[in-house]
Every structure is written in C-alpha cells, then in structure tokens.
Amino acid sequence: MLAPLPPAAIPPEDEALRAEVKAFIAEHVMPMPAHRRARSWMGHDAAFSRAMGRQGWLGFSIPKRYGGAERSHFARFVVVEELLAAGAPVAAHWITDRQSGPLILRYGTEAQRQFYLPPICRGDIFFCIGMSEPNSGSDLASVRTRAQATDGGGFVLNGRKIWTSNAPHCQYMIALVRTSGVPEDRHKGLSQVIIDLSLPGVQIRPIRDLSGDEHFAEVSFDNVQLGADALIGQEGAGWEQVNAELAFERSGPERILSSMVLVDLWIDLLRSRATVSTDDAVLVGRLVAHLATLRALSLAVTAQLQLGESPVVEAALVKDLGTEFEQMIPVAVANALASDPDGTSAASPELLKTLAYTSRMAPSFSLRGGTREILRGMIARGIGLR
Numbered sequence: 001m002l003a004p005l006p007p008a009a010i011p012p013e014d015e016a017l018r019a020e021v022k023a024f025i026a027e028h029v030m031p032m033p034a035h036r037r038a039r040s041w042m043g044h045d046a047a048f049s050r051a052m053g054r055q056g057w058l059g060f061s062i063p064k065r066y067g068g069a070e071r072s073h074f075a076r077f078v079v080v081e082e083l084l085a086a087g088a089p090v091a092a093h094w095i096t097d098r099q100s101g102p103l104i105l106r107y108g109t110e111a112q113r114q115f116y117l118p119p120i121c122r123g124d125i126f127f128c129i130g131m132s133e134p135n136s137g138s139d140l141a142s143v144r145t146r147a148q149a150t151d152g153g154g155f156v157l158n159g160r161k162i163w164t165s166n167a168p169h170c171q172y173m174i175a176l177v178r179t180s181g182v183p184e185d186r187h188k189g190l191s192q193v194i195i196d197l198s199l200p201g202v203q204i205r206p207i208r209d210l211s212g213d214e215h216f217a218e219v220s221f222d223n224v225q226l227g228a229d230a231l232i233g234q235e236g237a238g239w240e241q242v243n244a245e246l247a248f249e250r251s252g253p254e255r256i257l258s259s260m261v262l263v264d265l266w267i268d269l270l271r272s273r274a275t276v277s278t279d280d281a282v283l284v285g286r287l288v289a290h291l292a293t294l295r296a297l298s299l300a301v302t303a304q305l306q307l308g309e310s311p312v313v314e315a316a317l318v319k320d321l322g323t324e325f326e327q328m329i330p331v332a333v334a335n336a337l338a339s340d341p342d343g344t345s346a347a348s349p350e351l352l353k354t355l356a357y358t359s360r361m362a363p364s365f366s367l368r369g370g371t372r373e374i375l376r377g378m379i380a381r382g383i384g385l386r
C-alpha cells in the first residue's frame with residue numbers, strides 16, 4: 001500500500017507572501033477580461049513573466065548564487081495558487097519555472113547551471129518540453145527522435161515532437177530522445193538534451209486547438225547539430241530523469257484551479273441576487289468541499305517535494321482527482337444556468353464567454369501531463385497491483 005501522506009500546513013514565513021502577491025495580482029491581472037484570465041497557464045505574456053522575475057517570484061527552488069529565490073516549495077505554492085486562482089497569464093515562464101529550471105539545477109553541469117539559471121530566474125528565457133511524438137504519447141518509452149553521437153563529441157538530432165506547449169515562443173526545448181539502441185529497448189538508451197530552437201534544421205509548426213488558440217506546436221528536427229554540452233544529466237538516464245520531472249509537473253495547484261475563473265464569475269452572479277436557490281447553494285458547497293480536500297492533498301505532496309522526495313504516485317493521485325474536479329465545473333455551471341429561470345439572461349457576456357472557453361478546453365485537462373488511464377495504471381502499480 002501507499003504510505004499515508006501526512007497533512008501539511010504552509011509555514012507562516014511563506015504564508016506571509018500571500019498579501020504581496022494579491023496586491024500584485026490586483027494591479028497586473030484583475031484588469032484583464034475574465035475570458036482572457038481563464039486561459040491562465042495557456043496565456044502567453046512575456047512581459048508579465050519578466051515582471052514576475054523582477055518580483056523575485058521565479059526560480060523559487062533555485063539557489064541565490066544562480067539568481068533564484070532560494071525559498072521553499074511552500075512559498076512557490078502560495079504564489080502559484082494565487083496566480084492561478086486569479087487566472088494570471090503565466091504560460092511564458094510556466095514550464096521553465098516548474099520543470100526546466102529545477103531539472104537543470106538537479107542534473108545540469110556547473111556550466112549549464114551558470115548559463116541557463118540566471119536568465120530563467122529573470123524571466124528572460126523560456127523552455128518547452130519535448131516528450132510526446134506523433135506515435136509516442138502515453139507510451140513515452142517508444143520515442144524515436146534520435147540524437148546520434150558524432151566523433152566530435154556532439155550529436156546530430158533527427159525526429160519530430162508534437163503537442164509541444166509554447167514552442168513558438170520559447171528559446172529552448174528539453175527533449176527526451178534516443179541516444180543509443182532501438183525503440184524496442186524501451187527505457188534503456190534514452191537521454192535528455194537541451195535544444196536551442198534557433199538552430200538550423202529546427203522547424204516549428206503551430207497547431208490550432210478547439211478554442212482557436214495556437215498554444216502548442218509540432219517541432220521537427222532535420223540533422224540539427226548539437227554540441228556535447230546539449231546533453232543534460234547522464235547519457236542513458238533519460239527515463240529516470242523524466243520521471244522525476246513529472247512529479248513536479250503533476251502535483252501542483254494547477255491541476256485543481258483551471259476552472260476557477262469561471263467559478264468566481266458564477267459566484268459573483270449568485271452574490272448579485274437577493275436570494276440563492278437551494279440547488280445553487282448545494283453546488284457551491286460541493287465545489288468548495290472538493291477544492292478544500294484537493295488543496296490539502298496538493299499541499300501534502302508539496303511537503304514531500306520539500307523533503308526532497310519524488311512523490312510520483314502521490315502526484316498522479318492529485319492530477320487524476322484534480323482534473324476530474326476541473327472538468328466537472330463547466331458542466332455543473334452550465335447545468336446550473338440552464339435550470340435557473342433567470343440564469344442565461346442574467347449571466348454577463350463575460351461569464352458566457354468564459355464558460356464557452358472553459359468547456360472547450362476541459363477535455364484537455366486530463367490529457368496534458370499524462371492521461372487519466374495512464375495515471376490510474378501508475379497508481380495501481382504504486383499499491384503493488386501491476
């Protein structure tokens with residue numbers, strides 16, 4: 001069985017950040033229209049990310065000598081929770097701050113740390129993740145993109161990545177590639193490389209999603225020449241490194257809060273009325289109960305990260321339950337409005353636009369970062385069933 005996750009609380013010195021973050025959000029985020037805020041970690045705004053860097057709110061786990069905040073995972077939790085609940089446009093720095101920076105700190109050489117970490121913490125450079133390929137999504141170990149070692153110590157890269165979030169706006173990708181053997185070797189022979197996306201032979205083709213946005217892309221590599229310093233961590237250890245990275249990716253409050261701008265708008269509508277129907281009150285209670293429980297779970301995983309653990313299975317639990325909650329919200333709000341005699345006429349155009357956007361995006365909540373079925377398989381394995 002899984003060991004019980006002890007409940008965790010945010011230490012007072014980290015909780016103290018909240019007031020400052022709320023003030024920043026009131027100035028920089030709340031003036032944006034709600035349907036734009038609903039995009040949040042799909043919303044790209046490099047100037048906003050640089051403003052975050054100036055506040056010292058990027059690179060929480062990065063030591064000060066590399067320009068980071070050198071603070072706890074709980075401090076990051078406070079900042080991220082406030083930003084996402086308000087719908088701040090964090091896409092530009094999102095993956096870099098959450099995964100690429102910590103990965104470079106953990107596995108990078110001293111030269112790589114000195115080169116990449118300071119501009120990451122300023123919000124000057126952005127990374128994307130190249131894991132999925134046209135025929136390798138859930139079955140990530142079958143990736144075919146290959147970095148072939150050259151006599152000069154570098155690599156020649158050929159292959160294709162897909163669904164790469166923000167690739168058109170990023171300077172670098174950290175990709176999982178095969179450096180030896182064949183796809184049938186599965187976990188053996190995989191490595192991670194840092195790819196400068198401005199190199200000759202790199203092509204980025206944006207892909208439009210259901211809502212009309214182009215936040216992800218297909219990236220192809222045609223004989224791209226990489227130096228020896230492109231390798232991050234150990235050659236052949238890519239699978240273990242990627243799994244450690246996924247614990248950062250799956251556990252945070254972003255797996256709980258994707259529909260929160262919509263909830264807030266709907267509650268504002270209820271507040272504007274003289275009375276609230278029993279059905280609406282029951283739904284509000286249900287949403288709050290789910291949110292409070294999921295938040296406690298996410299905080300417990302944050303405590304594990306703070307202890308230096310790699311809570312892969314626990315993070316999968318948060319993502320599975322959290323995305324179910326996020327997906328339930330647009331359906332529940334649409335039903336509440338439909339069954340309310342004044343609902344749709346009283347709803348503001350902004351509420352309806354936000355509902356439309358969140359409804360179109362909701363299916364992706366349980367796909368990005370690993371699908372529901374894959375996570376449930378990991379949880380079953382975590383309790384010794386597979």
Ligand SMILES: Cc1cc2nc3c(=O)[nH]c(=O)nc-3n(C[C@H](O)[C@H](O)[C@H](O)COP(=O)(O)OP(=O)(O)OC[C@H]3O[C@@H](n4cnc5c(N)ncnc54)[C@H](O)[C@@H]3O)c2cc1C
Nearest residue numbers: 129130131132137138163164165364367368369370371373
């Ligand atoms: C918004 C968004 C952003 C993304 N950003 C990135 C990114 O930045 N970088 C990146 O690398 N990828 C990214 N992805 C890709 C994402 O990680 C993959 O879509 C996901 O891992 C699923 O892979 P796939 O699309 O190939 O589907 P498949 O793996 O083909 O799965 C199709 C369906 O079959 C199910 N299935 C597959 N295998 C099994 C099994 N063994 N048992 C039971 N069911 C199974 C899956 O659960 C799914 O429902 C993004 C995806 C989305 C939606």
